[in-house]
Amino acid sequence: MNLLQRAARLVNTVVSPLARSGRLGPMTEIGYVGRRSGREVRLPVAFLPEGDGGVIRVELPDRKTWWRNFTGEGAPLWVRVAGADRPGHGVAVRDGRQVRVDVRFG
Numbered sequence: 001m002n003l004l005q006r007a008a009r010l011v012n013t014v015v016s017p018l019a020r021s022g023r024l025g026p027m028t029e030i031g032y033v034g035r036r037s038g039r040e041v042r043l044p045v046a047f048l049p050e051g052d053g054g055v056i057r058v059e060l061p062d063r064k065t066w067w068r069n070f071t072g073e074g075a076p077l078w079v080r081v082a083g084a085d086r087p088g089h090g091v092a093v094r095d096g097r098q099v100r101v102d103v104r105f106g
Helices: 003-021 066-070
Strands: 027-033 040-049 053-058 075-081 084-095 098-105
Touching: 027 084, 040 066, 040 075, 053 084, 066 075, 066 084, 066 098, 075 098
Parallel strands: none
Antiparallel strands: 027 040, 027 075, 040 053, 053 098, 075 084, 084 098
16 A cells, blocks of 8 residues: 555545535545455545536546546446435546546436
8 A cells, every 4th residue: 555545544534424424515425346355445535416427536546546446337336415325337437647437326
């Protein structure tokens, strides 16, 4: 685990409860099962609702690995919206240096 990942883990521990509460504007929590570990992962993200789903923009994507769980055909996930977990499907899209995860609720 590199320094950025360790720092992110610490920050996520503090930010996750606030994101779940809905007090951080566009911040919310997502959850998914890791493609390699098979473990449930929860983390705070900035989620921008759009149509019947939304977009998660990935900051510093080359230094993060979580979004790779959604490459190719994507994977199931849930997003905390208005205090409830909504199941959906996320697909990572890379455009040059930028990465986003497109989410569609189902």
